[in-house]
Amino acid sequence: METTQKINEHLGPVFKEVLPAISNAGIKYWVFGGVGVAGINGKYIRENQDIDIYVQEEDFWKLEPILKDLVEKHGAWDADNWTLTYSMLKRHKRPKFALNIKKVERFEVIPVYRILGGIEVRVTDPTILSEDALIQEEKYLDGQQFFSAPESVVKKLLKDMVEVRIKNYNETEHIKEEYKYILDMRSLFPEDVVRDVIERFNKKADENKSKQS
Numbered sequence: 751m752e753t754t755q756k757i758n759e760h761l762g763p764v765f766k767e768v769l770p771a772i773s774n775a776g777i778k779y780w781v782f783g784g785v786g787v788a789g790i791n792g793k794y795i796r797e798n799q800d801i802d803i804y805v806q807e808e809d810f811w812k813l814e815p816i817l818k819d820l821v822e823k824h825g826a827w828d829a830d831n832w833t834l835t836y837s838m839l840k841r842h843k844r845p846k847f848a849l850n851i852k853k854v855e856r857f858e859v860i861p862v863y864r865i866l867g868g869i870e871v872r873v874t875d876p877t878i879l880s881e882d883a884l885i886q887e888e889k890y891l892d893g894q895q896f897f898s899a900p901e902s903v904v905k906k907l908l909k910d911m912v913e914v915r916i917k918n919y920n921e922t923e924h925i926k927e928e929y930k931y932i933l934d935m936r937s938l939f940p941e942d943v944v945r946d947v948i949e950r951f952n953k954k955a956d957e958n959k960s961k962q963s
Contacts, residue, residue, distance in 0.1 A: 755794060761801055765894035765896065768820060769896050773897075779805050779859070779897060781803050785891070786904045789890075790889075790937075796934070801857050801858075802860075805859060805861060806884070814847065844861070844872035868880050868881060879907065880902075908938065912931050919955065922959040935947055
């Protein structure tokens with residue numbers, strides 16, 4: 751069985767080139783999602799397809815030329831074939847840049863917004879975080895250095911994202927224990943909290959199944 755370090759080797763170019771290029775331009779960033787969770791644990795919990803970061807709203811568009819330069823360096827003539835995509839979550843007017851390497855998304859960045867009462871993150875549904883969301887903490891994974899928010903912020907964002915997944919869960923099968931959000935939750939929260947999340951996923955699945963019968 752491959753180690754979690756081995757199955758996350760594809761993130762190497764992001765750690766080695768993308769994140770340093772952003773920092774060298776004087777732009778602060780914060781890793782969240784599965785790699786943010788791994789940073790708190792000091793090790794990978796599972797395979798992560800990509801690295802998710804957020805930056806402050808005023809810095810978001812400054813990233814475009816930086817990312818374009820990296821694509822120019824690793825374009826179609828390079829075996830890795832880097833490409834840059836832009837998309838907009840229209841419902842909440844939230845833009846996103848993503849880098850694809852070998853035709854797979856390996857990096858994405860979204861802006862966060864200062865509002866009265868905190869920092870708004872629009873991953874799917876908006877989440878309001880404290881000002882601590884803009885505190886950078888240095889983390890390491892397998893010798894790779896990066897920046898993330900404090901543990902309380904990463905946990906809050908994860909919990910809110912899970913709540914959205916439960917609300918929108920449209921499957922009729924019970925949630926699998928190896929579902930990525932369950933693995934992430936289990937690494938940061940007490941088991942009773944994780945069991946409650948699983949039970950609510952499964953309750954939603956049962957409700958969906960009963961509607962179809």
